Amino acid sequence: MQQLIFTNDVATALSTVARGKHYNRIFVLVDENTSREVLPHVQCDAIAGAHVITIPAGDTHKNIDTLTQVWTELDNNGGTRHSLLINLGGGVVTDLGGMAAATFKRGIDFVNCPTTLLSAVDAAVGGKTGINFNGLKNELGVFREADAVIISTCFFATLPVSELKSGYAEMLKHGMLDSEDEFARLLGYDIQQASLDQLLSLLETSVKVKQRIVEQDPHEKGLRRALNLGHTVGHAFESMAMHRGKPIPHGYAVAWGMVAETVLSHMKMKMASASLQRLAQFVRDNYGAFYITCDDYPELLNYMHHDKKSVQGEINCSLLRSCGDIETGVTVTDDDMKAALDIYRDLMGI
Amino acid sequence: MQQLIFTNDVATALSTVARGKHYNRIFVLVDENTSREVLPHVQCDAIAGAHVITIPAGDTHKNIDTLTQVWTELDNNGGTRHSLLINLGGGVVTDLGGMAAATFKRGIDFVNCPTTLLSAVDAAVGGKTGINFNGLKNELGVFREADAVIISTCFFATLPVSELKSGYAEMLKHGMLDSEDEFARLLGYDIQQASLDQLLSLLETSVKVKQRIVEQDPHEKGLRRALNLGHTVGHAFESMAMHRGKPIPHGYAVAWGMVAETVLSHMKMKMASASLQRLAQFVRDNYGAFYITCDDYPELLNYMHHDKKSVQGEINCSLLRSCGDIETGVTVTDDDMKAALDIYRDLMGI
Numbered sequence: 001m002q003q004l005i006f007t008n009d010v011a012t013a014l015s016t017v018a019r020g021k022h023y024n025r026i027f028v029l030v031d032e033n034t035s036r037e038v039l040p041h042v043q044c045d046a047i048a049g050a051h052v053i054t055i056p057a058g059d060t061h062k063n064i065d066t067l068t069q070v071w072t073e074l075d076n077n078g079g080t081r082h083s084l085l086i087n088l089g090g091g092v093v094t095d096l097g098g099m100a101a102a103t104f105k106r107g108i109d110f111v112n113c114p115t116t117l118l119s120a121v122d123a124a125v126g127g128k129t130g131i132n133f134n135g136l137k138n139e140l141g142v143f144r145e146a147d148a149v150i151i152s153t154c155f156f157a158t159l160p161v162s163e164l165k166s167g168y169a170e171m172l173k174h175g176m177l178d179s180e181d182e183f184a185r186l187l188g189y190d191i192q193q194a195s196l197d198q199l200l201s202l203l204e205t206s207v208k209v210k211q212r213i214v215e216q217d218p219h220e221k222g223l224r225r226a227l228n229l230g231h232t233v234g235h236a237f238e239s240m241a242m243h244r245g246k247p248i249p250h251g252y253a254v255a256w257g258m259v260a261e262t263v264l265s266h267m268k269m270k271m272a273s274a275s276l277q278r279l280a281q282f283v284r285d286n287y288g289a290f291y292i293t294c295d296d297y298p299e300l301l302n303y304m305h306h307d308k309k310s311v312q313g314e315i316n317c318s319l320l321r322s323c324g325d326i327e328t329g330v331t332v333t334d335d336d337m338k339a340a341l342d343i344y345r346d347l348m349g350i
Numbered sequence: 351m352q353q354l355i356f357t358n359d360v361a362t363a364l365s366t367v368a369r370g371k372h373y374n375r376i377f378v379l380v381d382e383n384t385s386r387e388v389l390p391h392v393q394c395d396a397i398a399g400a401h402v403i404t405i406p407a408g409d410t411h412k413n414i415d416t417l418t419q420v421w422t423e424l425d426n427n428g429g430t431r432h433s434l435l436i437n438l439g440g441g442v443v444t445d446l447g448g449m450a451a452a453t454f455k456r457g458i459d460f461v462n463c464p465t466t467l468l469s470a471v472d473a474a475v476g477g478k479t480g481i482n483f484n485g486l487k488n489e490l491g492v493f494r495e496a497d498a499v500i501i502s503t504c505f506f507a508t509l510p511v512s513e514l515k516s517g518y519a520e521m522l523k524h525g526m527l528d529s530e531d532e533f534a535r536l537l538g539y540d541i542q543q544a545s546l547d548q549l550l551s552l553l554e555t556s557v558k559v560k561q562r563i564v565e566q567d568p569h570e571k572g573l574r575r576a577l578n579l580g581h582t583v584g585h586a587f588e589s590m591a592m593h594r595g596k597p598i599p600h601g602y603a604v605a606w607g608m609v610a611e612t613v614l615s616h617m618k619m620k621m622a623s624a625s626l627q628r629l630a631q632f633v634r635d636n637y638g639a640f641y642i643t644c645d646d647y648p649e650l651l652n653y654m655h656h657d658k659k660s661v662q663g664e665i666n667c668s669l670l671r672s673c674g675d676i677e678t679g680v681t682v683t684d685d686d687m688k689a690a691l692d693i694y695r696d697l698m699g700i
Contacts (some may be wrong), residue, residue: 064418075484103453106480106491107569130456134425141456142492219457 002125003148004211006204008197010113011044013150017111018046018084025083026050027074029097031057034089038115038155042088050086051077055093062092062131064140070100074108081105087146090116091123094146095138098129102144112146115155117167117199118251121174121206124149126214126227143219151207153196165191165286166251171202172282173229173258174209179324182209183275187282225328228309229318230258232332233340236303237290243299248290255283256290260344264332265319267340272322280347289348297338304337352475353498354561356554358547360463361394363500364436367461368396373434376400377424379447381407384439388465388505392438400436401427405443412442412481414490420450424458431455437496440466441473444496445488448479452494462496465505467517467549468601471524471556474499476564476577493569501557503546515541515636516601521552522632523579523608524559529674532559533625537632575678578659579668580608582682583690586653587640593649598640605633606640610694614682615669617690622672630697639698647688654687 007013018026028050030039035054039047053073055066074083087097087110094112101110114124130141156164168191175186182205189202210227217224234250234257241248259280265271292300304315315332332340357363368376378400380389385404389397403423405416424433437447437460444462451460464474480491506514518541525533532555539552560577567574584600584607591598609630615621642650654665665682682690 064414068414071490072484075486075489099453103449103490103492105489106478106493128456134422136425139425139455140421140453142453143456 002145002211004125004207005148005150006152006200006207007150008152008154008200010042010150010152010154011047014042014046014086014111014113015044017148017150018086021084021109023082023084023109024080025078026086027077027079027083028052028086028088029055029070029093029100030088031055031090031093033057034093034115037158038088041154042113046086055096057092059092059132062096064131064133067096067100067131070097071104074100074104079104079108081108083108085110086113087111088113088115089119090114091119094119094124095128095130095141098144098146099131099141102129102142107144109147111148111150113150113152116159117153117156117164117203118170119167120151120203121167121170121210124151125207125211127218149207151200151203153200153203156194156196156199161192161194162249162252164194165255166249169230169251169255169258169287171206172279173227173254174206176258176262176279176320176323177213177226177229177326178205178209180275180322183323187278191286222328223326225309225316226318226326228328229320229326230254230261232304232307232309232315232317233257233260233300235307236300237292239303240296240299241290252287253290255287256344256348259283259347260340261317261319263340263343263347264317264330264336265321267336268330268332269319269321269327271320275323276347284348289350291350292341292345294338294342297341300341301334301337352495352561354475354557355498355500356502356550357500358502358504358550360392360500360502360504361397363502364392364396364461364463365394367498367500368434368436371434371459373432373459374430375428375433376436377427377429377433378402378436378438379405379420379443379450380438381405381440381443383407384443384465387508388438391504392463396436405446407442409442409482412446414481414483417446417450417481420447421454424450424454429454429458431458433458435460436463437461438463438465439469440464441469444469444474445478445480445491448494448496449481449491452479452492457494459497461498461500463500463502466509467503467506467514467553468520469517470501470503470553471517471520471560474501475557475561477568499557501550501553503550503553506544506546506549511542511544512599512602514544515605516599519580519601519605519608519637521556522629523577523604524556526608526612526629526670526673527563527576527579527676528555528559530625530672533673537628541636572678573676575659576668576676578678579670579676580604580611582654582657582659582665582667583607583610583650585657586650587642589653590642590646590649591640602637603640605637606694606698609633609697610690611667611669613690613693613697614667614680614686615671617686618680618682619669619671619677621670625673626697634698639700641700642691642695644688644692647691650691651684651687
């Protein structure tokens with residue numbers, strides 16, 4: 001069972017976790033950024049005696065070469081099956097470090113300590129580890145939960161507000177999957193003037209929503225697909241933007257995708273129009289709009305038909321009757337999707 | 351739950367397994383030898399439509415380069431999370447193929463079809479997948495059981511008798527872990543004049559002994575260490591032989607190691623001397639002896655202290671009070687081990 005620790009005293013939490021078992025060697029995985037910006041602020045006995053492995057920053061380095069570097073450093077610095085790996089960084093560090101730990105000597109203990117809001121809310125819990133391969137995102141990996149996840153907002157003070165917003169979109173998603181109350185609480189928070197203490201409390205609820213879903217369906221056979229809310233359209237937006245050489249942050253794509261898919265929930269599942277209006281306004285105010293015209297529809301539909309969530313080429317979405325009342329694997333026709341994109345454009349004022 | 355199929359009609363078994371789920375694509379992994387010697391004899395609808403991945407034969411190719419080749423071929427030939435990989439070969443193919451399947455898109459279904467006695471009795475069940483890395487055996491991998499294992503002795507007719515004996519040593523080990531009756535049944539079989547039908551029946555019992563142990567302790571925290579019987583001394587023999595440029599087959603090393611460790615069981619656990627004598631005679635008659643003198647003891651002890659099963663540098667063995675009555679993790683002093691090696695030499699007539 002994965003231990004989840006919410007704290008603003010990360011050094012103490014790390015010490016406690018590291019002392020929990022008799023590890024013969026502790027390793028810390030950081031990237032060039034967290035090595036400089038984060039590592040000096042979490043010094044404690046666990047870290048002081050550890051071997052630090054530093055990898056290059058950025059998603060382009062989430063690959064087999066970097067993974068091989070981590071395996072080699074574990075091997076050449078006394079790593080055994082009784083060693084611990086602490087992943088201190090964003091999604092690249094926790095995904096790649098998780099895969100390294102899960103495969104080194106058939107699996108050693110690892111702790112995730114996410115340093116971005118997106119990795120805290122999304123990548124650090126749920127057991128999805130992995131790397132990119134052969135031009136495909138997260139193509140290789142295993143399902144393996146971290147033994148502990150230490151979640152703190154203290155690292156976020158220096159993050160750009162766009163990064164905070166990107167992570168917040170995933171929190172909004174969890175709020176919609178949880179309940180009307182949680183959704184309303186999230187819409188009431190001012191992400192532009194973020195209070196980090198308040199954010200820690202919201203984050204705790206949000207991560208636990210995800211954990212509850214993952215526990216019921218660890219290998220994504222059913223309910224876990226609920227976590228794809230907003231991602232069918234969101235990924236298509238992301239792919240189109242990438243293809244045009246103007247990439248957009250993942251969280252922004254999810255926020256815009258959630259608006260389009262909530263239109264579908266309203267159309268097909270009779271979700272209340274008031275929820276859709278509130279969501280659309282929050283997204284417009286905080287994320288602006290992703291600009292599309294009806295000329296873009298064929299390209300977007302093509303991405304959706306080839307999405308890895310698609311079964312036999314049909315477009316699949318997770319939709320809501322109301323916040324907390326989820327239907328996964330709903331088949332959506334091209335005409336429904338086009339109608340939803342029309343209404344998305346109206347709501348976004350484009 | 352892993353499906354175990356014992357049959358001499360492999361083609362039908364493969365068809366049945368492949369039809370069990372709606373796989374969108376089937377892959378068969380073979381090495382250069384099984385591609386030529388085995389694949390033509392298991393033709394069926396499942397194989398006919400499959401993409402065949404051929405890797406170089408031999409343990410030196412059980413590495414990250416070959417694994418990358420397999421991942422790439424899965425990717426470039428329509429592999430999805432709904433695909434099936436059939437591993438048709440010896441231990442290298444089942445270990446490496448298992449790891450490829452366990453990590454491709456976070457895990458696809460795979461079937462092991464072992465073509466050597468050693469891989470049938472040992473590598474194809476138990477969930478240990480892996481590759482060599484950085485000069486170390488099975489350094490990377492995950493625990494993941496095959497969805498089905500198809501075990502047949504029909505591939506063994508063309509194997510050299512030394513290969514059969516190598517696998518048979520692991521069967522003897524399972525017999526000792528199981529019961530006096532099973533041990534006696536195995537000692538009564540004539541491996542030099544192998545009847546393959548009779549061997550299939552012995553093999554079925556043997557594999558189920560291992561499966562029963564693995565089910566109780568999948569991640570090798572306790573009871574599973576019983577499967578290391580004979581391996582503490584056996585690995586030391588293997589390492590010494592390798593170091594001297596005269597490698598010995600793994601199974602032979604285990605057979606000789608079991609004699610030495612059964613001496614320890616007699617010395618420390620009061621195992622009956624008659625069992626020891628019967629084992630020693632069978633091993634001497636079928637495997638000859640591994641020649642050592644007391645000048646070799648320091649080197650052998652050094653290997654045992656650095657064995658990956660060793661905890662804090664102490665020598666650990668799994669010992670028996672009688673066949674079926676196991677004690678794992680018994681600490682053995684250097685003096686005990688030297689005494690056991692003395693008696694091993696007496697019993698082997700060297």
